[in-house]
Amino acid sequence: MTEPAIELRNLKKSYPVGNDGTIEVVRDVSLRVGARELVSLLGPSGCGKSTILAIVAGLTSPTGGEVRVNGDRVEGPRPTEITIVFQEPNLLPWRRADQNVRYGLELRGADPKVMNGLVKKYLNLVGLQGFEKYYPSQLSGGMAQRVALARALALETSIVLLDEPFGALDENTRSILGDELLRIKSFTEKTMLFVTHSIEEALHLSDRVLILSARPARVKDDIRINLETPRTVELRWSPEFQEYKVRIWQSLKDELERDVPEPVANR
Amino acid sequence: MKIPIWLGQIALLLTFLGLWEIVASIEIISPVLLPRFSQTIISISGVVASGELNYHLLITMEELLSSFLIAAVFGIGAGFLIASTKLLRETLEPILLLLFAIPIAVVYPLIAVWFGLGVESKILFGSIYGFFPIATNTIAGVRSTNKSLMKMSKSMGASSTRIFTSIIFPSATPTLITGLRSGLNLAFIGIIFGEMFASLGGLGFLINSSSQVLDSAKVFGLIGIGLLVIVIANLAFNRLEIRSSRWRGEL
Numbered sequence: 001m002t003e004p005a006i007e008l009r010n011l012k013k014s015y016p017v018g019n020d021g022t023i024e025v026v027r028d029v030s031l032r033v034g035a036r037e038l039v040s041l042l043g044p045s046g047c048g049k050s051t052i053l054a055i056v057a058g059l060t061s062p063t064g065g066e067v068r069v070n071g072d073r074v075e076g077p078r079p080t081e082i083t084i085v086f087q088e089p090n091l092l093p094w095r096r097a098d099q100n101v102r103y104g105l106e107l108r109g110a111d112p113k114v115m116n117g118l119v120k121k122y123l124n125l126v127g128l129q130g131f132e133k134y135y136p137s138q139l140s141g142g143m144a145q146r147v148a149l150a151r152a153l154a155l156e157t158s159i160v161l162l163d164e165p166f167g168a169l170d171e172n173t174r175s176i177l178g179d180e181l182l183r184i185k186s187f188t189e190k191t192m193l194f195v196t197h198s199i200e201e202a203l204h205l206s207d208r209v210l211i212l213s214a215r216p217a218r219v220k221d222d223i224r225i226n227l228e229t230p231r232t233v234e235l236r237w238s239p240e241f242q243e244y245k246v247r248i249w250q251s252l253k254d255e256l257e258r259d260v261p262e263p264v265a266n267r
Numbered sequence: 268m269k270i271p272i273w274l275g276q277i278a279l280l281l282t283f284l285g286l287w288e289i290v291a292s293i294e295i296i297s298p299v300l301l302p303r304f305s306q307t308i309i310s311i312s313g314v315v316a317s318g319e320l321n322y323h324l325l326i327t328m329e330e331l332l333s334s335f336l337i338a339a340v341f342g343i344g345a346g347f348l349i350a351s352t353k354l355l356r357e358t359l360e361p362i363l364l365l366l367f368a369i370p371i372a373v374v375y376p377l378i379a380v381w382f383g384l385g386v387e388s389k390i391l392f393g394s395i396y397g398f399f400p401i402a403t404n405t406i407a408g409v410r411s412t413n414k415s416l417m418k419m420s421k422s423m424g425a426s427s428t429r430i431f432t433s434i435i436f437p438s439a440t441p442t443l444i445t446g447l448r449s450g451l452n453l454a455f456i457g458i459i460f461g462e463m464f465a466s467l468g469g470l471g472f473l474i475n476s477s478s479q480v481l482d483s484a485k486v487f488g489l490i491g492i493g494l495l496v497i498v499i500a501n502l503a504f505n506r507l508e509i510r511s512s513r514w515r516g517e518l
Binding site for chain 1: 413416418419421422424425429433437514
């Protein structure tokens with residue numbers, strides 16, 4: 001078997017709280033993401049999904065276990081192999097759209113000619129030709145997130161992590177950007193790890209959906225999604241899609257209920 | 268048609284000067300205390316023609332420019348240094364704000380004794396005045412930096428130096444410019460005060476010596492010159508502020 005692109009082995013993460021307490025966010029998560037696979041992490045909000053992604057991105061270190069990317073242990077950011085797209089576009093407000101896409105390439109110290117070519121290529125890819133000179137304050141939420149996507153893609157890493165990238169957008173824009181992501185993935189051959197709390201979004205996009213438990217996060221279920229490709233928004237009304245949805249919902253439901261605080265009287 | 272704002276402002280100024288002229292010419296208030304606007308102009312023209320103003324204004328400008336540069340270098344430097352770590356910020360920022368609140372004028376007699384009546388004491392005093400707003404605004408500017416941008420930058424492999432130059436510094440710039448503006452204004456106040464209190468030359472010295480011989484027209488004229496200096500400096504800062512935050516512009 002080929003080496004997985006991303007592998008998590010017994011990953012643990014807890015944060016200190018107060019003077020001597022700790023809060024356990026991730027408990028013993030192990031998972032593998034194969035090359036060119038799109039895997040979603042689905043779980044109740046606040047369950048530690050984003051923490052897992054931040055650890056894979058090398059932004060935080062785990063308290064136990066390890067992350068391996070293409071066989072190497074992750075100790076810090078690996079900008080030549082991994083990029084991460086966040087829920088907020090995190091654009092530099094004083095830079096125009098094209099300069100924002102350029103940002104990661106500048107950090108890498110790329111040749112200006114190469115940079116210009118990549119900036120143009122990826123701005124076109126996300127459908128933003130004509131908006132190169134706009135400041136982020138002049139862009140809609142969806143367009144700003146497209147710029148953020150182009151900035152990440154321009155680094156041409158084999159792995160892209162997506163932390164609820166469309167979570168702050170309205171339902172329709174969200175579906176359209178999901179379609180775009182699949183289209184881009186179909187010819188860029190990237191491995192993607194996608195965090196979401198939307199069942200539909202996970203189903204629409206993923207090859208596999210991993211259900212996480214309420215905090216502390218564990219992998220509760222690993223569901224392979226055998227839906228036809230290319231997947232379109234319309235697929236959402238098909239009976240197969242509904243079957244998957246019911247199955248995921250049943251698995252997720254217990255965790256959502258566990259997330260609700262117990263009434264004080266029962267304690 | 269919409270009347271431009273600056274036209275209204277000029278009209279307001281002219282009305283004020285007109286009223287001044289009228290009130291002073293009916294002499295409800297003694298002309299020794301309130302000279303007419305026209306007398307003030309005549310008096311200041313004489314001061315300009317004799318070269319007296321030129322001499323004193325140059326001293327004040329030299330002091331102002333030197334103080335501003337010193338305050339800017341130390342204020343920005345200290346601001347970024349203090350803001351760089353949580354420990355330094357939590358220890359020093361309250362002290363800085365407290366010192367800022369003290370009327371710094373109380374230390375001027377000491378400074379005059381240590382550094383004499385020349386420009387040095389004024390430059391030092393002006394620098395101290397200018398330092399605090401520049402330092403505190405730099406700290407506030409750094410604090411206003413969006414942490415998520417730093418996280419994004421780090422994920423793309425930025426070193427702490429690059430995070431500083433590409434994220435923190437540009438984020439802090441608008442607030443920093445506001446600090447520089449207050450710094451310059453306060454340094455000017457400090458310098459004029461210093462010159463009036465104990466010195467051998469400068470605009471403040473000239474105002475003080477004119478007022479001691481009850482030459483009110485000259486005093487008013489000199490105050491006008493002082494206002495002009497600070498208005499021009501602030502207009503320059505307005506342009507700088509607009510330029511530095513063009514990206515905040517609307518659609």
